[in-house]
Amino acid sequence: MNVLFVCTGNTCRSPMAEVIFNETYKRAKAVSRGLFVHRGSTLSYEAKNVLEREYGFVVERDAEELRDFDISEADYIVTMTEAQKREIKRRYGGDRVFTLKELAGESGDVIDPYGMSERHYVETFSEIRRLIQNIPDFEKYRR
Secondary structure (H helix, E strand, O other), X not given: OEEXXXXXXXXXXXXXXXXXXXXXXXXXXXXEEEOOOOOOOEOOHHHHHHHHHHHOOOOOOEOOEOOXXXXXXXXXXXXXXXXXXXXXXXXXXXXXXXEHHHHOOOOOOOOOOOOOOHHHHHHHHHHHHHHHHOOHHHHHHOO
């Protein structure tokens, strides 16, 4: 199973979701992309710190923009917000697009911590981890 996590800039939420998913579900694979990536963007400093502290990962990567190929390879396309879900459906159509909260049986958006304090990144990380670990459809892909 291939999961594609999408957020706005691919510098905070979707890269965190990618790491959390890949650590939680060893029998599946996730990647992350952004809808509107600024050339030369990288993972935010705060997101790097949280990932290193929580998982011991040193993540050095550039932000990557969503491409047609990414869509075609994904079994699930998972966004952080309803607006991102609508944008992907507008661009590509399809019935494989869900918000992260929707898959976990909740409603609403995962708040973007970009430009906020590291405490907000920790809160976002914790929320994403909780949501990912509570997706019933993915349980069979756990370690």
